[in-house]
Amino acid sequence: MPVRPLLLAGGILAAWAYFDHRAFALGAFWLVGVAFGVILQRSRLCFAGGFRDLILLGDGRLLRAIIVGLAVATIGFALLEARLAPDPGFGIAPAGPHIQPVGFATIVGGVIFGAGMVLAGGCVSGTLWRMGEGYIASWAAMAGIVAGTAIANHTWSWWYDNDIRERTAVWLPAELGGYPAAVGLTLAALAGVYLAVLWWESRSPKMPQFPALPPEPAMSFREQLQRGWDAVWSGHGWSYLTGAVALAVLSVFALALQVPLGVTGGISLWGDNVLAWFNLGALPLKGSDLLAGCTAGAAEKWFTVRTVTMVGLVAGAFSASMLSGEFRPRWPRRPSRYVQAITGGLLMGYASVIAIGCTIGAFFSSIPSLALAGWVFGISLLGGAWVGVQLIRRLP
Numbered sequence: 001m002p003v004r005p006l007l008l009a010g011g012i013l014a015a016w017a018y019f020d021h022r023a024f025a026l027g028a029f030w031l032v033g034v035a036f037g038v039i040l041q042r043s044r045l046c047f048a049g050g051f052r053d054l055i056l057l058g059d060g061r062l063l064r065a066i067i068v069g070l071a072v073a074t075i076g077f078a079l080l081e082a083r084l085a086p087d088p089g090f091g092i093a094p095a096g097p098h099i100q101p102v103g104f105a106t107i108v109g110g111v112i113f114g115a116g117m118v119l120a121g122g123c124v125s126g127t128l129w130r131m132g133e134g135y136i137a138s139w140a141a142m143a144g145i146v147a148g149t150a151i152a153n154h155t156w157s158w159w160y161d162n163d164i165r166e167r168t169a170v171w172l173p174a175e176l177g178g179y180p181a182a183v184g185l186t187l188a189a190l191a192g193v194y195l196a197v198l199w200w201e202s203r204s205p206k207m208p209q210f211p212a213l214p215p216e217p218a219m220s221f222r223e224q225l226q227r228g229w230d231a232v233w234s235g236h237g238w239s240y241l242t243g244a245v246a247l248a249v250l251s252v253f254a255l256a257l258q259v260p261l262g263v264t265g266g267i268s269l270w271g272d273n274v275l276a277w278f279n280l281g282a283l284p285l286k287g288s289d290l291l292a293g294c295t296a297g298a299a300e301k302w303f304t305v306r307t308v309t310m311v312g313l314v315a316g317a318f319s320a321s322m323l324s325g326e327f328r329p330r331w332p333r334r335p336s337r338y339v340q341a342i343t344g345g346l347l348m349g350y351a352s353v354i355a356i357g358c359t360i361g362a363f364f365s366s367i368p369s370l371a372l373a374g375w376v377f378g379i380s381l382l383g384g385a386w387v388g389v390q391l392i393r394r395l396p
Contacts, residue, residue, distance in 0.1 A: 008319040015315070019308055025258055029305040032254050033312020034319070036261060037129050039250065041317040042324070043243020046126030047359035048117035051385035056393075058204025060197035062240045066364070067194045069244030071187055073368035076252030077260075078183045081173070081370065088173035088182075093292070096259050097369035100293045100356045102376050103167035105159050109355025109362070110377040112347050114384020117359070118392060120144070120344025124264055124358040127345070128310065132317030134329045140338045141345035142267075148349020149268035150275055153282035153296070159354050160286050169292065170372035182370045189375070190367075237324070251365060258305060260369065262294030262361035263313065264352035266306035269296040285353075294352070294361030340395065344388075 012034055020027025039045065050063035077097060084094030093099045100106070117123040120141040122130055127145065130138035172182035238246075251261045272283045288295045297304050321327035332338060352358040355377055357366065363381065366374025 005323060008322060012315065012319065015312075019303065022303060025305055026303055026308050028257050029254070030308045030312045032250065032257070032261075033309035034316035035250055036125075036247070036309065037132055037313040037316025037318070038320045039243050039246045039316075040125060040129040040313070041133060041320040041326075043238040043240055043246070045240060045243040045247065046129075047123040047363070047381075048121070048126055048385070051114065051382060052118050052389060054197060054200060055386055055389045058201055060201045064194055064197050065240035065244040067190050067197070068241060069248040070364065070367050071190050071248075072245050073248035073251050073364070074183060074186050074190070074370070076248070077255060077368040078179050078370065080252070080255055082179055085173075088171070088178055091171075091174045093169060093171040093174065095292070096255060097371070098260055098262070098293045098357060098361055098366040098374070099169045099171050099369050099371040100291065100362065100366060100373040101164055101167035101169045102373045103163045105163045105167075105354045106362075106373055106376045107380045109351040110380020111351075111384035111387070113351035113355065113358060114381040114386075115388040115391065116148075116344040116347025116351060116384070117381075118344070118385050118388025120341050120348060123360075124267070124348055124352060125313065125360050127348075128263060128313045129317035132314040132319075132327075133321040134327050136329060137332045137337050137341045141341040141348075144342035144345025144347075145264075145267060145349035145352075146271040146345075147342075148346040148351070149264065149296075149353050150271050150282070150349075151346075152350040152353030153268060153272055153285060156282065156285045156288075156353060164291070164354075165287060172370040172372065179370075186367065186370060247364070248368075251368070255365075260361070260365035261309065262306055262357060262365060263310045264349075264358045264361060265294040265296045266304065266308075266310035267349070268353060269304065269307060270302070270310075272296065273302060291356055293356035293366070294358070295356060296353075334396075336396065340392075 016027050016030050019030045045062070047066065050066050053059040054063050081094050081097060084096065085092060120127065122138060122141065124145060127138045127141045131142060172185065173179050176182050176185065254261050269283065272281045275281045283296055284298060285296065294306065297306070318327065348358065352362075355362050357363070359381065362377045363374055366377065
């Protein structure tokens with residue numbers, strides 16, 4: 001029996017037992033984080049790649065898969081929200097879903113984050129799973145992300161007093177008179193975006209078509225099992241669509257437990273805890289306890305559902321890359337890549353605080369929450385990604 005899978009499974013279960021002993025939610029979200037990392041690593045799913053590839057290469061396959069994932073998550077989120085808040089007419093949004101206020105900070109955060117993720121070569125969740133796979137530049141980007149969240153934490157009061165506090169969280173079921181109209185509008189908008197991406201792809205040169213493979217011969221039971229194992233763990237990986245749908249299902253499951261997927265709140269919390277050793281901490285952030293989304297929470301806590309999700313993501317990606325034989329240290333060929341990665345991470349870290357989330361918390365978890373903020377952040381991401389592409393085109 002292979003030893004490596006047993007060691008990896010044993011480590012994951014030992015960590016689960018430790019977190020579950022502390023609190024059920026911690027153990028559950030540790031496993032959610034591990035599944036999160038496995039899904040992203042096996043499907044190579046990265047939101048930065050989705051926006052960048054469409055703008056730079058005219059390739060919308062990844063972004064279209066993400067849109068399908070958003071549609072699946074929207075249906076699941078709506079069913080859960082309908083149980084949490086059966087009558088949206090009262091205007092009281094359910095606790096848990098990411099329904100953030102919409103304002104200038106949302107737009108600025110989206111643009112800055114979009115440019116940063118293209119420069120860094122990955123969004124925050126993409127950076128985490130690449131860390132688990134051995135990308136050294138991603139570790140440099142994470143250093144920038146942590147620094148960016150620290151800077152944003154210390155400037156948060158200005159953003160809160162001058163913008164965020166004055167804005168409202170627009171929840172579509174309350175504005176449109178119920179869940180059917182809100183879900184219908186969201187799915188129709190996603191379908192429109194999907195068609196727009198297809199149209200944009202049609203303006204780009206077509207990829208060459210490869211001839212169909214001949215049918216495979218009949219296989220024995222053992223060969224069938226081996227084929228199933230290879231389909232999950234081989235270096236070929238999963239399709240973008242498989243990864244996006246699996247991520248949507250996982251996010252619905254996470255919301256059923258407590259909150260949707262999110263990681264930047266955990267990064268911000270740990271970074272501030274380290275700064276607190278030198279009396280430089282800024283948490284808790286003013287008014288953050290009144291906001292939905294991926295916030296840092298209490299400064300004195302090291303283990304929250306956000307931090308265990310974050311660490312679990314890296315562990316899951318590491319385990320998946322080890323089982324598929326894809327793990328190896330990958331050093332940038334040019335030293336300037338470190339500067340680029342750190343700069344991109346710095347931008348993402350700062351933006352994720354003022355926008356109350358990243359591409360996971362403020363986009364992939366916000367649009368299915370039927371929040372207007374997710375759409376505003378997503379459009380701003382596209383603008384920022386365009387800026388980032390223009391920048392990397394000019395880099396040596």
